[in-house]
Amino acid sequence: MPPLPRLLHRHLSVPLARRLTPCHLWPPAADAFLRRGLASSSAAAASAAAGREKSSRKTLGYLVGVAVAMVGASYAAVPLYRRFCQATGYGGTVQRRESVEEKISRHARVGTTPSREIIIQFNADVADGMPWKFIPTQREVKVKPGESALAFYTAENHSSAPITGVSTYNVAPMKAAIYFNKIQCFCFEEQTLLPGEQIDMPVFFYIDPEFETDPKMDGVNNIVLSYTFFKVKE
Secondary structure, eight states: OOOHHHHHHHHHHHHHHHHOOOTTOOOHHHHHHHHHHHHHHHHHHHHHHHHHHHHHHHHHHHHHHHHHHHHHHHHHHHHHHHHHHHHHOGGGOOOTTSOHHHHHHHHHHHTOOOOOOEEEEEEEEEOTTOOEEEEESSSEEEEOTTOEEEEEEEEEEOSSSOEEEEEEEEEESGGGGGGEEEEEOOTTSOEEEOTTOEEEEEEEEEEOTHHHHOGGGTTOOEEEEEEEEEEOOO
């Protein structure tokens, strides 16, 4: 009977040799699997990069659209405000449904004779960046409801270049604005002044006789007409 160590050696030598296969031998199936995984990862990375680029373009387009809309809104503000005033009578704008001449004729036919006197005060402002001197020629005038009056504003260009401006206005108190009707004024019209040039701009207005009979106008003895000039960008 062979010795025990020799039997153990013969029993273990074959499995041990089989287990010691060279580690550099890579199964073909595993190699193909690895290649597919790498290809898939590259495709996913490329797709993610394309998605980020598309998202960036979309965000840039949105920001550009917002900027263009804001610029367009700023240039459209004055004509939109003018249409709003004409449609509602806000700020004393003459509404289209009845002209001032028709109002005067109507009140003349019914024999309206107002006696109350109102003080109309004038105010002038310029927006930031507007190099004009802009003032009312007179500080106030006194009128009665049913009467028309003429006032003037003076503008002067203090810059060394031609400047174009446009004005907006408001009437205070607001509740009296519906009775303050401007027959002729320079609001919403572009005015271009050369360097050092000065002009006088008229405002012809009319106070509706119904001002005197409206209970809401009790205690309203002063009306302020204000204009603000803005620089029109090139």
